[in-house]
Amino acid sequence: MLFFIFFILIFICASLGVLTFTPFAKENRPTLKLGDLGLETTPQWQKQKPKSNPFAFIRNLAHVNKPLVTGNLRLRLIRDLSVAHVDITPEEFLLIKQLFVVLLPVVVIRIIPPEMSLMAIFMSMGLGYILPDMWLRGKIKKVKDDIVKLLPDTVDLLGLCVNAGLDFMMALKWVVEKSAVSVLTSEMNNILQEISVGKQRRDALKDLARKYDLPDLSTFSRTLIQADKMGTSVSEALNILSEDMRMARFRRGEAMAMKAPLKMLGPLLFCIFPVVGILVGGPIFLDFTMNNPLKSLAH
Numbered sequence: 001m002l003f004f005i006f007f008i009l010i011f012i013c014a015s016l017g018v019l020t021f022t023p024f025a026k027e028n029r030p031t032l033k034l035g036d037l038g039l040e041t042t043p044q045w046q047k048q049k050p051k052s053n054p055f056a057f058i059r060n061l062a063h064v065n066k067p068l069v070t071g072n073l074r075l076r077l078i079r080d081l082s083v084a085h086v087d088i089t090p091e092e093f094l095l096i097k098q099l100f101v102v103l104l105p106v107v108v109i110r111i112i113p114p115e116m117s118l119m120a121i122f123m124s125m126g127l128g129y130i131l132p133d134m135w136l137r138g139k140i141k142k143v144k145d146d147i148v149k150l151l152p153d154t155v156d157l158l159g160l161c162v163n164a165g166l167d168f169m170m171a172l173k174w175v176v177e178k179s180a181v182s183v184l185t186s187e188m189n190n191i192l193q194e195i196s197v198g199k200q201r202r203d204a205l206k207d208l209a210r211k212y213d214l215p216d217l218s219t220f221s222r223t224l225i226q227a228d229k230m231g232t233s234v235s236e237a238l239n240i241l242s243e244d245m246r247m248a249r250f251r252r253g254e255a256m257a258m259k260a261p262l263k264m265l266g267p268l269l270f271c272i273f274p275v276v277g278i279l280v281g282g283p284i285f286l287d288f289t290m291n292n293p294l295k296s297l298a299h
Contacts, residue, residue, distance in 0.1 A: 062091040069094055083212060084139035085183060093132065100128035143183050144214055150184045151216050152245040159238035168224070168234050169195065202228055216245060 069077065069090045077090035086093075105124040112120040154175060161171030169192070176189045187208060194204045202225045209221035220241060227237040 059089075059092060062089065062095045065091040065094040065098075079211070080136055080140060084136055084143055085186075086136070086139060093136075097129055097132045100131055101125050102128075104128035104131075144212060146183050147187075147212060147214060148216055148249075150182055151220065152242060152249055154179070154184055154188070155220065155238055155242045155245060159235060159242050162235040162238060168201075216248065219244070 074090050077093055081088060081090070081093060088096075104127060105121045108120050108124040109117055157175045157179070158168070158171050161174055162168060166174065172188055173192055176185050176192060179185045191201075191204045191208060194207075195201055205221035205224055209218040223237050223241050224234070226232075227234050
C-alpha cells in the first residue's frame, strides 16, 4: 500500500512539474468557413447546436501531456482517432490512459487479498494502460466494417444517379443528402467540402483511401481516378465497380459461412455434448447404482 501511495505522489509531482512549463493559451489561427464563401455543403443532419462541454477542465489538464506526445506517436494517435471518429486530441487520449493506470489499481486493491496486492497493482497498471488502446482498436475495426458493408450500396446509388444524367459531384451530393447517417456518408461529405474549397477530386479520393487503408475503398478511389485521367465514362466504371464489389461481398459471406462449423465446434464439445451426456447417461447411472444387478450375482 505504501508503494502505491508513493507511486501516486510521484505521478502528481511529475504532472505538476510539466504543468508549470506548459502554456495553456490556445493557438488562434484564421479558419476558412464555407458559409462565408456561399458554399453550403453540410447536410441538415449534420447541423447541430453547440453544446456546453462539461469536461473542459479535463481538456485543459490534458495540455500536461503535450511534451510527451510528439513525433511519430502523435501522428499515429491523430490518424487512429480520426479513423475511429473519436473527437479527442492525442493529449486527452494519453490522459485517459494515465487515469486508467492510476484509478484501476485503486479499485483492484480493494478486491484482491492483501498478500496479492503488489502483484495486483502491477497487473492492473498494465491493464489500465492497454485498455484504452483495445477500445480504440475496436472502434477502428467497427468503422472499417461499416464502410465495407455500406460501400457496395453507395456505389450502386452513385451509378444510378450518374446513369440518370447527373455528373459525379451532383450524384455524390445527392447520395450524401438522401442517405442515412453513417461513417461513409460523413466521409463523402468531407470530400464534397474539400473539393468545394479548391482541392482536386483525385487528391481527395487518394486521401480517403490512404486514411482507412481498405482494399475496397482503395479500389473505389483508384477506379474513379483512372476514369478521370483517361476520360472514360464514370457511369460505366461505377457499374463495373458495383458488380465487382457485390461479388467480393458474396465471397466474404461464403468465407464466413465456411468458418461457422469450426466456430461451433468449441461450444458443441464443451457446452452441448456434456449436457447431452448427462441427460442420456445420468438416469442410466442412477438406475445402475440403485439397482445394481452385480450384487445378486455376488450372492
